[in-house]
Amino acid sequence: MAVTFTKEQQETIDARGESVLVSAAAGSGKTAVLVERIIRMVEDPVHPVDIDRLLVVTFTSAAAAQMRERISLALSRAVEEQPENAHLIRQLTLIHHAQITTIDSFCLYLVRNHFDEIGLDPDFRVADEGEIRLLKRDVLSDLLEERFAEEETEAKEGEAARTGSFQEVAEYFSPQGNDKRLEEQLLSLYEFAMSYPWPEEWLEEHKRDYDVPEGGLDACPWMEELKSHVKRQLSEAGQLLEQALALCREPDGPYMYQDTLLEDLGQVEELSRRESYEALFDGLSGLSFGRISAKKDPAVSTEKRERAKELRGTVKDLLSGLKEKYFYASAQAQAERMRACAPFARTLLGLAQEFCRRFAQKKRERGILDFHDMEHLALSILLEREDGKLRPTRTALQLREIYEEIMIDEYQDSNLVQEYLLLSISGEEDGRYNRFMVGDVKQSIYRFRLARPELFMEKFDRYRKREEEAQDQEGADQKNRERRIDLKKNFRSRRQVTESVNDVFSCLMGKDLGGVAYDEDAALYPGAVFPEEEAQPGGEDAYRTEVLLCVPGEDGMEEKEREAMAVAGRIRELVGKLPVTDGETKQLRPARYSDMVILLRSPSGWDETFKKVLEAEGIPVYITSRTGYFAAAEVQTVLNFLRVLNNPLQDIPLFGVLKSPAAFLTDREIALIRAKEEQGRLYESLCLYAREGEEEEIREKAARFLVLLEHFRDLAVYLPIHELIGKFLEETGYLYTASALPGGEQRRANLEMLLSRAETFEKTSYFGLFHFIRYMEQVEKYDIDYGEASLQDENADTVRIMSIHRSKGLEFPVCFVSGLGKRFNLQDAAKPVIVDMDLGIGLDHVDSVLRMKQGTLKKSVMAGKLQRDSLGEELRILYVAMTRAQEKLILTGSLKAEDAERLQGEEAQQESLAEKRRAKASACMPGEPDVFQKDRYLPYFLRAGASCYLDWLLPAWQQTGQKIGLTDASGLLAGQVEKEQGREERLMELKAFLQEAAGGTGMPGMEQSGQPEQTARPEQADHPQQNVSADSAQDALIRLQARLKSGYPHQNLAGLYTKTTVSELKKAGMAEAAEEAYHLFEEEEVIPYLPRFVRSEDSLGGAARGSAYHKALELFPFADWQKREGAEPAEAELKALLDQMQEQGKLPPEYRQAVSPRRLALFLNSSLAGRMARADGAGVLHKEQPFVLGLPASELGAEFPEEETVLIQGIIDVYFEEDGELVVADYKTDAVSQPQELVNRYRAQLDYYARALEQLTRKKVKEKIIYSFALQREILL
Template sequence: MAVTFTPDQQATIEARNSSILVSAAAGSGKTAVLVERIIQMVSDGDHPVDIDRLLVVTFTNAAAAQMRERITQALSARVDENPGNAHLLKQLTLIHNAQITTIDSFCLYIIRNHFDEIDLDPDFRVADDGEIRLLMQDVLSQMLEEYFTKGEEEFLACVEYFAPTGKEKRLEEQILGLYEFAMSYPWPGEWLEEHGRDYAVSPETMEQCRWVELLEEYVHTMLGEAADSLEQALTISREPDGPYMYLDTLEEDKCTLEQLRAAKSLQELYEGFAGLSFGRISSKKDTGVSPEKRERAKEIRGIVKDLLGGLAKKYFYASPRSQAERMAACAPYVSCLLSLTNDFRIRLDEKKREKNLLDFHDMEHMALRILTEKREDGVYPTAAAREMRDYYAEIMIDEYQDSNLVQEYLLKSISGEEDGRFNRFMVGDVKQSIYKFRLARPELFMEKFERYGKDGGKERRIDLKQNFRSRHQVTDSVNACFSVLMGRDLGGVEYDKDAALYPGAVFPEPEGEEEDVYRTEVLLTLAEEDGLEDREREALAVAGKIRRIVGRLPVADKDTGGLRPAGYGDIVILLRTTAGWDEVFKKVLEKSGIPVYITSKTGYFAATEVQTILNFLKVLGNPLQDIPLFGVLKSDAAGFTDEDIACMKAEMGGAGRRLYTCLTAYARQGSREELCGKAGRFHDMLDRFRRYVAYMPIHQLMEQFLQETGYLYTISALPGGEQRRANVEMLLAKAENFEKTSYFGLFHFIRYMEQVEKYNIDYGEANIQDENADTVRIMSIHKSKGLEFPVCFVSGLSKKFNMQDTSKPVIMDMDYGIALDFMDVESRVKGNTLKKSVLSGKLRRDSLGEELRVLYVAMTRPQEKLILTGSCKDGEKVDRILEEGAMKRNTADNRLRFLTRSEAASYLDWLLPAWAVCGQEVEMLTAADLLQDHMEEEQGKESLKQRLQRFEKEALEGKQEEGEEVRLLRERMESVYPHENLKNLYTKTTVSELKKAGMEEAAEEAWHLFEEKEIVPYLPRFIREEEKVSGTARGSAYHKALEVFPFECLIQETESGPVSRERVEELLNQMAAEGRLSREFRAAVSPDKMAGFLSSGLALRMARAAVGNKLHKEQPFVLGLPASTLNPEFPQEETLLIQGIIDVYLEEEDGLVVADYKTDAVTRAQELVNRYRVQLDYYARALEQLTGRRVKEKIIYSFALAEEVVLQ
């Protein structure tokens, strides 16, 4: 069916011969319009354009791929309509080479085609973030070391200023921060040099600084706010029952304000604030005066006094002369810091040239160097730029509000505007500019938004205001809120009729619904003494609401065009930040039976399996690191318990000794034989792997670790095993990628991963989620941009804004330079400079504007229904705000005052007064309400609140009879746990315990599995030393010997006949001499018995498997089984984890063979079968589950009987 475009969309598609700015509101169909414009340009009958002569720049690779796909589909449709059109057929060929790309890919394209113009080796490589961070750290460390060696006074003074003794890292942080910031400027060296003089001011020149103009403008704005507030107090006081006795004082305050507002310079403002004083307000009593109005007038005056006092304290605590002198004292340190930063920039560029590397900054700046030439009188296009100008018919820029200054210069240089050919097409929405942290410049969009005319011309603006995404209930809520919150002063754009959303989508409507099921809802939970955190309480409210939505709320079905019940997959929960929130919500929702998935770009490095492998690598690099070693020992890869580690520490040196030293000592002479063996095996493995480090690539080192420990199998069998396995595989891939960088070796890989983690280059956990799964999704608001969902919860509204950047030691601004604190180096006394106060305030206001735009993005995601949730501690305060805001409802100007909006600390601080003004209902939820919701879900009865109200009424009327509700509650309170027999059912047990239980004939004796283990009394070492070698120790010795035995060395001997005792003894002694077998174990192993085993058919099969690398020894595993497998009385849904270590298994053509060595003193083979059948069955079951292959044979080798026992 042909798409029908609105008049504004059609105008956007058809406009030609002008530079066009399209202000496209959320859900306005900008992508469809852009695609149609391209299609019409390439298929124009009179002036067709080849598609490869259009440059289309998008924000992400995914957006570029989607755009290319849509254009290809549209072209194919046109070809189907006009099969003989040679021009259209040509476009289908050219589309593959068309520049539909991201800005960095386009820059790369420019560099590859013009590398010779900047003397670049064409064999360059684009480095990843981790490698660049390593390189930056190395260059910076070397540079600072050189400066310290020279010891120049200016540098040492700068170090003392920014990084006093013991805090030298702070200087590195300042340099790196300034470098990153400067690189968003087209000519970073010039920016650093120019603003290195920022603090070189005098009392005479400071008044002319641009930032002083900014201060004066802001102060006058706030004085205007104060005057408006004072006028409000005067109006109240003049009312018939108003506090008339306040009028004189308020009039005096008004005169004071007028004098301040008349100030024309910084000096005059300082003098006005220095002499600021307020008279005492009258205490006269009059019963005819309304107490409410008296308090309100007094409250408003208090707000005015606080406002003016705050301005005086922040900006006018010292005279302009004193401020200038204080800044001048900082000037040498500012100059040195920016000079160091520029030197670092130059050195880093040289090092990247030397290694033939490029990063993202290089791509943009090198492309800019190729296309522009900077002269004293301006920026001029190069021959390469003019060539591209002539080639490209139009330059189309998507998400223009997120462009930076480098990109602006770059794309402008290849447009024809300077030659009178206006051919830029820019699409975006400044209300959705939310990438300030990437140094986006929404001001570029706003400058054109205000300058371009709406009536045609060479520079034209077209507004797309109709929203084709959401029901009118959603757009109505968005308009109502942002019309009172967003303005040019906060948010960057006036939210007027041009910025508002107009519903354009047609939705099917449900029949017979009495209430508006799609209305926007607000849920606020009240803080109470219920033992819950605010976020847990809020998550409970969300869970309750989800349960009422799923299966009940009708949503549009894209396939049928009708309605269907909402499912979990229709719901998304949006959070400003997921850290510390997503896991809480996930836990609460899952406990409520709601399937949930976290869509996150973080969490990878926190994953246990990733931490374990990285810790192991750190231990290989330096085994004396206690924390990484402890992490490895405690992991499933090593299997040590807290008790094991405490025992080693206590027995081998106490708390002051390194853990590795204790481990080593315990492996040689520990008192507990089993732990001694375990420590020895781990120590041997560690030593072996440390030798591997010298020649084995990192990814192979990790693969070897996974293979020898069976760790990958173990984590795969745990809950979430698929995710864990994917995380490990991602780490292996990252290791392989690292090996392609200019760095190599374990030391640098560990540094590489540390830098990646430090700078939040978090990969996010490997994504294994099916996007079409019927699961509630939790994601950040930033990740949701560009997406849409039937039902959206915007949660965490009461979370405080992150304003940490405003208090950093150095503040940076692209237009106003840098600002920092003043410090007396001798006394170490610190204080703000005036410029620091000004730029800190500006940064806070800019950040608030960004937060407002983030909120806009969140509230414009839903298609059908929007639910906003938060928490509050003071219900009465909420009621008061709602009541006060209601008085402004339906007034001509209901915009919240700038003072109110600029003092917000959370989204809730904005939304509460906005909801009051627009009449939005707010539902306050108490703990009883949350309990009521739970009772509704559990029992399907009438609400708890209604029942409690009826109970109260009956109690007042004297009706004390026990009703049905009381009976049900009594049953619940007096109920007995139905699974008393599970009280000792542990979630994890071992195969050995199962084997013991399997030996019991009576079914009821299987309970022994789950009872607590008997504590064996500790025996002093001297007593134990008197004992002969125990059966357990002998078994451990044989297992260890066979684990390290080189079967592949005996293949010829086993093939030809029995292995001699002498040869076995030689090999055993050799293993002991090499440290692979301890002296105690060597003494416990009989060469005769070993020779007997090595002459067996099983040993021959093992030797053949070893040659083909198909022999697996001491394979640990964890197997998850339903508890009912062990006893039918256990519930099916309970899961039991079984862990164990398989002595050996081998791969043969037609299946697997699992074997176990036994040293039990038995006289008949059947005894071993009875004892160990259960154990071997579980081994086989685990292998089949983990490998996907059939276990064809189960064998026990008895050293006592010197024979193989095959289990049927």
Template sequence: MGTRFTESQQRAIDLRGCNILVSAAAGSGKTAVLVERIVRLVSDPANDTDIDRILVVTFTNAAAAQMRERVLAALTQKAEQEPDNVHLLRQLTLIHNAKITTIDSFCLNLIRNHFNEIGLDPDFRTADDGERRLLEQDVLAQLLEDSFARKDPAFLHCVECFAPGGRESRLEGLILQLYQFSMSYPWPEEWLLSHRPKEEAPAWESLEGEAWFGWMKRAVRAKLQESSLCAQENLRLCGEPDGPYPYAQAAGADAELTERLLELADGPDWCRKLWEALSNLSFARLSAKKDPSVSAEKKEAVKRGRERMKGLLAGLREKFFYADPRFWPGQQQDCAAAVRALVDLVLEFMKRLEEKKREKNLLDFSDMEHLALKILQNRREDGTVEPTRTALEYREQYREILIDEYQDSNLVQEYLLQSISGEDDGRFDRFMVGDVKQSIYKFRLARPEIFMEKFSSYRKDDGPCIRVDLKQNFRSRKEVTDCVNDVFFRVMHRELGGVEYDREAALYPGASFPEPEGGEGEADPYAPEFLVALEGEGKEDPKRLEARMIAAKIHQLVGRLPVRDEETGLLRPARYRDVVILLRSPSGWDEPFRKALEEEGIPVYVTSKTGYFAAGEVQTALNFLRVLNNPLQDIPLFGVIHSPVCKFSDAQIALLRAGDETGKRSLYDCMKLAAQKEEDLELAGKCREFFALLERFREYAVYLPIHSLIQRFLEETGYLYEVSALPAGNQRKLNLEMLLARAESFEKTSYSGLFHFIRYMEQMEKYNIDFGEAGALDENADIVRIMSIHKSKGLEFPVCFVAGLSKRFNRQDSVQPVLLDLDLGIAADRIDPAARTKRAAVKKNVLAAKLVEDSLGEELRVLYVAMTRAEEKLILTACSREEKLDALAAEASPKMTAARILEAGSYFDLLLPAWTASGREILREKQEDLLREELGRGAAGQNGLQRLLQESASAPGNAPEETELLQRVYSRYPHENLEGLFVKTTVSELKKEGMQEEGAAELFPEPEVVPYVPGFIRKEEKKPGGALRGSAYHRVLELFPFGEKPRAGLWSEADAEEKIRTLRESGLLSEEYADAVNPRKLALFLQSDLAERMRRAQEAGRLKREQPFVLGIPASELSETLPAEETVLIQGIIDACFEEEDGLVVVDYKTDAVSEGAELLRRYRVQLSYYARALEQITGKRVKEQLIYSFALQRTVSVP
């Protein structure tokens, strides 16, 4: 019986004579639809369509091969059913000529057939990634050398701006980044020239017509709309029966303010008026009136909402409106010269690289697409295109073009396929299948916008361009699809994920699963779960905690959870092989997870595309080649002699070094010296053996190809056999065999010799062209798999853990010195090497905001892919502090706004409110419970040891000394619970766990002037780091005369700058500290309510600053494993504290680069609690408030 298709699937199969966009949700059977459409097209004699007149484009070779196999199988089956169908039998003979191919293979075939039309030598060769990188590096090195020799002022200015201090590698990186980015555009030179800044400063009027300005206006309005919603919600809460009515007046004023700002944004001269309004923001103080009838929860909700509203407005001021808009055109000009020179360098690099490739007769994959486009399209002077004669021939050749994974197309690919379709002639013949919710290759410059443009414009009923939605999911149980819908209804927006997740985008269960036997009222074993490991006060690694929680859950599921058997279709108990653990990025996570699972006795395999170059056996082989090429490299030489190849011990290597009385010899020279000495014959013999080995292989290197040289090294030294005998020996052996394969690939390139092979491999490692450790796993092995979400795309698993959800999003792309966007252009900081200043530019901040928004959209789509891999059981896991979990749960809402989603720093921040809002339970696992299980295992191990000792003592012939030795080796230190005890510590040490994120980069660079050091003195001066900046602010505020009032009544930036200068000139403040403090940020602090309270306290003699303390606490408070009778002394310094009528206030200043107050609370809550406790013990008075003033957020954060 054939496959029964749904109505939507059947429509997608049967439609003819139109362009069709199939929006296929996860698990909706798009491949089956694609195969069936092809079979129907070529099996109907009335259509007169042969299979070699259909072009099917996929995006991987594996997908193309699978598609060809499935089409062949379907045609064969149909031919058996219709043996008299001559047309169908003809297709079976033509199938091997069918163009079921990747876009790269299509372009390659096109170029081979039409090389003469572009003046290309027909004997061209395709370069692999390693050769391409070598070629780029060679061309780049020569370009920079020539540019330095010419001493062109524009070039030197560019170097001082983007690569000061002789760090040309930064400039090289920028040139390559801009080159590769531009190559995703059909006409890269044109894109570069169109975004090359003009010589003259742009007029204000012209800015309003630029794409980045329009995007900024939309972003500003969205933020203002969100702040208005916050204010309106606060006002609503104040009006409820038990609401905080004393706050109603302030909430009403906030609502009026935000509405007025929205009106300004929609009115004339909006930019200048908003700048004026945001520069002079002031907020009414909340009433201090207390009423027991007021809900404490609603009162806190209003406070939180108000802080968020203020943060949104402060963010607008900091990112966009920190300067008079009339100065924005000048800002553009400040960075124009450096960007112009950079673009010129890229254009010259592009030209030279093309020449070098032609000289070597090479093409890379990017060249193929652009040359194919050149064959198919003529670009007119007015920017329009016309098809070439070749394109018209291809239009006649192909009756239909079918494109799989269309959401991952880029602009070049779109123009290519468009040029050979018949749309221009009124013949609509494209069939495009994809799901924009699964577009997760932005890093490869995919453009999901192409899919969305058609998604929005194609009609669902009739016409030349029709959209068909496949919504039914044939992969997962209803429990899984319901869960996915519940989450994405709340978090996916058109503005971020690319699609509005509504009933049209939702998943509808279509799969049939056998149901387990169970009594009524029993818990659903397939209900999705969200497990959160709660961090305790100890220093346990959060990754390890989460992994232990997952291990415990796997033990619960394996052998117990009924899952459908692939072969029989019946239920059977789950096995390890049914389980997968998905991680956003396995790097830094896969190893802790692997170890934790193995400790629990769970077999596990890490599927990764990285790790090959880190494998010890690969490093040893490459190090030997490095030493062979140049033995004066100490680190590679150490790696070789310390390896099983030479077997030098640590002590022997230390003796080699000790023999160098000068301390200046290389390790190689030390070995030569040791080889001549007679004091240590064993060491001397080893050195001589190594030199003989080296000399022998130097002779081999003269005439042997690289792969033969490596093969001989492995065989003569016995290294291949030795590593094969180690744990995971088969894996190690396959890794070395892969190295041989890479050497053979290198020998096919235009480079040769040992030196260039080493460069070839180093380029692959440098640019993460890592091909993963060689696969040594049987796909049927009963083992848990750990893999990246990207690697899992297209796969499905009965039990799916989506783990590591608390990991922070990577937003490094938005803080680079030069930012790129295909639509908005190029932006950079305003750097003036002569004045030693670096200032932010509004355009750069706009591009940074756009990149963050695009990144969040990508993260949402990645999360969708991860959650839709589950067939039967979906489990989400994270590790978090309980207070953060509770705070996020309190934010649950039916639909999170796009602005709120943009504030998320991790999947956890997105998922937890959505999960809670859907009425689902969060399962909390306490750290002590997870560790208790581990301690139980340890106790079991000790019991086993006792049995071992008893057996040893009673065994006949065993000497008492043997038993005593066992006892000593395996005995436990009787006071090991005191090992973590220290006599004295600092508050900073106690909160260090919360500081792991402290080095995280700011989403937006500071808009103020920061010290900039030109290259000629950079070696003598260092850019102020975070620690220096923090110390500088603390020193200024320690000395600042709060009792003074400024002349104008309100502290201005000029007043603050003058005061800093006075402190420096008086000798109280070093020049280094003075330069690190930003006068504008200091002035904003002095204008705050907190500074005013401190001023009043100083006048009353109740302000203390830099107050030192020592506090004694029971050791058990630091860890439950430490005894209560032991005391630990904690010392610290309180930045500031002051007394008001109803209690003391503790103040802490922070300069951390954070984007939200919650992050500061997570980092410093413990620190402030110790400050408050110490102050109460010292004074005997109550601390009523703990406050953090953030110079990054420019506001006060209250510690609850």
């Protein structure tokens, strides 16, 4: 049956003689359209094109293979219809040589065919990724070692170190002597540079990043980014104040607030007119908000009054946020910091340039290329530069004549190198517009690969649609040259899915966040035809999008486990009941497990939990993942043996090997061996016991292992690695041992895969045991994980779990998008060096004399942009996830306690909103999304402040009336508890049998890698879904073995503190974007140099001086102290009072000497002290209040799960109650020159104090104040 194309699809197929950008929404059939376009061009009776004269570039090899197959089938059908058409018959031969390929393969094709033009040895090979990682490390280590040696020589010769010298740069970027940090910075710069067409030029250009131009800060190109952001924030502040004023003007509105709000609006409008940094700095520094009227009027709506105050509070937060992030220092101070960073930036980028040159040279010497090389060598084949201008080479001109058209799929994921490559062989420079680009910027989710979606957006905004050309005479001149076509019809999903997607993204996605406005052109229009659902059980409601949010409970379950239980329960309800359309018959049938997928943003840690929970509920699961291989115990056992062969003095690998079939030693036996020689290495203890051990059996085992070890060390000298591993598996019988364990077939496949990896390594430029171990460690470290060898059929009737990235391009009848409450990883913005392709590098200013680090304006601007870009990417990832569903979409997440309470209170209102939405939708024209009301768009500050997907979705759902289902999983948990109790009872019944079966000695050699296995895998036995009978003793033994051998499931938390202090978190840089994350241990206090004549022998250090002031103020009787005029009398009284405290033994003598009566007097004359005195008189002043606060572990680092809790302990200097709310204050004696320095250092500390107080007292903290004794002033946070 002939396919009927939409008007836009047909326009796409027929477009000729022009460059075309196709913006293809999710499920719009772009692949089918692209294939049809190619076939029509080949069959064109007027101007037929040979298939090998088309260059078709796809994103993945799988997509290229699929497209080639589709084109082949279409050509075969065409030949069947026209068997005498010689042109079509010839295409069946040419298709095998057609350039339907990835960009990497096309570049490799160019390099192989034009190697002579670039002086390349034709005998090159493409290096393995692990080999490239290893070579990078070697080249970088040599470079740094050489530079250290040069600096050391210069120092010995008496040359003074210059600012920005290598030694200073090493200390700057690698504090505490950790050179790895510097290595990571250089590698990061290298990767960024290589995504630019001319990497060394990019590095050279950005050496000047910290040179302040003559025009000052405002002349810096990156200032446009800041000014644009400030304008947006001020515009939004004005709109919020306008909303508050509109409330005041309503009949029952808070009219008494109007004058104050008008003053606020005037300040915001005046700020908006300021252009320069200095003007904005002055304006924000002088900003003041008047007190809002306290007048009471019963006629005024309480709700509207609170809403107006809330809007004003948001404006104050927006403006204070601008001041704290960007306008915390004058233009002159910012420029000075910039200039101080300039030498470090130049040296760092110079090192990166030198690394580029050396790494390229080393690859040439070894005759290898990586993917970056292929792209840049291809570029040099096609383009040459003269006097700063680009011109095509002879090869490029020849290719222009060959290729009739260049088709680029997934264009939104292109980078600059690929853009220049393909543009150079197009005919656009000659007036022949022949590029055809297809993509969807809403699905650009490869920013971590340095994709440039702005390339797509530049053309999206510039190219004109046909209807625009018809309306504009000037646009008519562009006809047949550049055109944009939007494919908006969605042929994948039911109307209920597209409505949900439109509802959400019309509220969230815009050019300011996400990169594209989600308007009528970007929305999804349902085009898929499904069997009538109204006749089915539940009717169309059965396909409505569901939202399942798990609320915290007292069930003891982790967040991800609770969510997995909710998903499992819903899967059980849908399987066999929900009608879905069969892919082959196109008729409705009951849903199967294989119709369902669970999508996760970051599967690590979550996928295994979901798998475990679902399987416990009897649901078959398949994890589509590339991880888990290195965690497999059998792989670790073999790698540990190789490590011991290379160096037997490594205790941990040796311990694992001793428990393996290589030695068959038990824990008890190893303990006895270790006790023989506790001080040395385990290997030395083993040798000693083999000679002098007391127990003969253990002594013989030790001796046999040492003979085996020496035997294999001899073999390692001349045997290839894969043969060495094969010998180990054969002679120890470990291959058979692993195969006999539960999941043995999987284990065997993993070991065979290790043999294959060893053979791959032997084809690299490295050789030998030492380098193989390094190779595998690099592969593991950089997550080049192969995934466990796959044995399960992906098409089996199982629920699949996969990452959202892996799901791109796929579709599933029922789609769960889970983990929506998990926090975003925005740590890139807090790194010590930030890199941006356009803005260059962002550095902190480090004063090497004072040992202080301060942010720079450029880095602050870049950090803000990076965070916004990251959030835009997260928004696009959410779009990809939600558009995978064909028939039913289910969104799940875990709520915070406060959100759960709020939502539970809004259920009635939520139902009302949902009903209104349904009524409105039914009144719309069929197929037309009703999503573009002006009031639907959520404020930018709300969208840009999100920390997880639910922070976007909850307000969007509230606005659209999406019904939300809350679950505490308690019913699901009850069944789980029963199941666990039954298991424990059966285990107790088996106890006697097990003791007899194991002989009381355990079963060594089965799962003994020396490292905990991440998960036991009894499900990977030959019959994973078959329940083992409890009556069979042997089967029960296998089940128990698997249970006992389960690895510790939370190994990733091994480095997590269960308790720490607020001070330690501050030192670690928690919650302060501009402060680097160091280790959680006490830092050495840096004491400024004092000349001998002003030093006293007993002068206290900074921390001790602070303790002295804290102790004095803790003892101070505020209620009895009356505020005095002038400092002199107060100072005299204070001196007497402090002396009295010392005489009574309350204040140590060294503390008394450290406290200045004058400074204390100045504090007591402050507004804060007066408020404290009043609070003390009322009995509501609290001093030195200890607390313990539970903090989600994810706040300590993105690698820790949010559901884990760390206890934070601290002592609050002082807090007091005022008007039913709390004020918390902290005294600081730090020697600083600017208030912002204290704000940057201690904001996080005060935030923790406030959180703790609000949890303890259930009262709101209205103010957080720092009192600086050095600056003699209060600082309001």
